[in-house]
Amino acid sequence: MRSVIRGIGSYLPARILTNEELAKTVDTSDEWIQQRVGIKERHIAAEGEFTSDLGVAAARAALDNAGLAIADIDLIVVATTTPDYTFPSAATLIQMKLGMHHGFAFDIQAVCSGFVYAVTTADTYIKAGLANRVLVIGAETFSRLLDWTDRTTCVLFGDGAGAVIMERAELADGEPERGVLSSALRSDGRHWDKLYVDGGPSTTGTTGVVHMQGPEVFRHAVGKITDVVYQSLEQAGYSVDDLDWFVPHQANKRIIDGAGAKLGLPPEKVVTTVDLHANTSAASVPLALSVAVADGRIKPGDLVMLEAMGGGFTWGAALIRW
Template sequence: MSDRIYSRIAGTGSYLPEKVLTNDDLAKLVDTSDEWIASRTGIRQRHVAAEGETTGDLAWHAAVRALEAAGVAASELDLIVLGTTTPDLVFPSTACLLQHRLGANGCPAFDVNAACSGFVYALSVADKFIRSGSAKTALVVGAETLTRMVDWSERTSCVLFGDGAGAVVLKADAETGILSTHLHADGGKKELLWNPVGVSVGFKPGEPNAGVRINMTGNEVFKHAVKALDAIVEETLQANGIERSRIDWLIPHQANLRIIEATAKRLEMPMERVIVTVDMHGNTSSGSVPLALDAAVRSGKVQRGQLLLLEAFGGGFTWGSALLRY
């Protein structure tokens, strides 16, 4: 038996708001159609948070389900890391609010903002805590209410995004779990996909939410995403000395079906071994990978002992991957 400590996924959970916005619904708001959206993105519908429903609310539902699946009480948690780019408040962090709501007071809790890569970043951070022995049980969440940042008059971007949350409970394990994580960023490309407003930049007196919108140069983002994900797939395989054929499931960030298909092609992996939820969820940013993982686990597709490759690309730019034995 190795002395190495792994972070094993003990349970998964997810949550989607009740309201569903279909492509046909969007066609009533902007000049678009179901065929136009689906042919370019693979998206058919997305979920939208109700008035008063926050990122923290979505995260709480997903977290409760993950804890139940893992058979873990909130009081047992040693760490909470939450990936989001749409926090409830500037501070305290949404993770702190979630910690109190769960009744897990005392353990460290903090947010990670890496846009659509947020969950993979958060997973990597939690894995390091467990590997070092600083934590034995951790809750990792990806949650977003991105529709609050959408310009509903901009037809090329408003069709892409949805709200949702996913969560996993990690437990220290001597035999199996996360094999490696790989993270990268390039802030030099920020204006290709960004929100130009922050606390210290862009606000005008008396207009606290002015300009809080997603700005994206879609074709450039696509090219950079495909290139970056190609590279990180190769990096992950080489770091673990494995062949592409050994991966049982690819669980990618659900941004665009074309990007997902390009990554699968790089892996020489048939789409039957790729988890796709973008058609039903749209792009839920940091929520997308754990949402897809939970859907795959609960449907019975992903089984214990299988090798999973998780990957994501987001604004920043940020990108990352995680290879794990489920």
């Protein structure tokens, strides 16, 4: 039995904020941003456009892609750091907005690793017989956690959402391999203050803004990323050479390039979309995945590695036969 990907979809807000526009309000430049992180632009949610709205749009695109209706879904898992409210969860709001009155829904908070955590969670629920079809969404309005006067953070992030539908499939003997093959999840709270938001209901009673020790995050990122990739490959009995595509968290092009180089992957096997939507936290992996599926790079039968690392620190990888 496998959890296979039945459909995929994404959504980006209409407003595009370019590097040139940012340079008018903070001490930065298009050249500096592109050289440091490889970002050209990011999308910003409109006033009154919430994380649940982005998630709903991505979910509808995934349902259309799969040829399914919301009645066919048993569970909604939403990875987000920026829910509409402290509670209820973004997942239950998305459930309501999609007109789903059955099953169950909940959020996962693992920051940028959230989508990989959510895929692994959905796979576990399917294998346990608790759901047959799961709508997995990564959705963020990360722009609302930014200090727009801090050039070290405000240039890095954007808003967006991506979704996949995971479905239980019984594979007959001799049938080609499909679905989620393995995953590896990790966290280490000792590093919490290297990337965090300085607010919360139990501390300040406010939302807070993002703070990041950029060099420290970079120093940890490449090693942690490659460790879980190797672990996931080993669990499934594969090597890096077997991979068709590496779909990493879209945080920083230098980190993406560094991880690809350490793994020995040629650049043409690495999906990079950070230039077009910046770091959208839990939404970045499904957004990149959606682009590569839509343009025909990722095809049925391809071996695809998803990977992400986020505040906490959290990090993880999931290996999928498309």
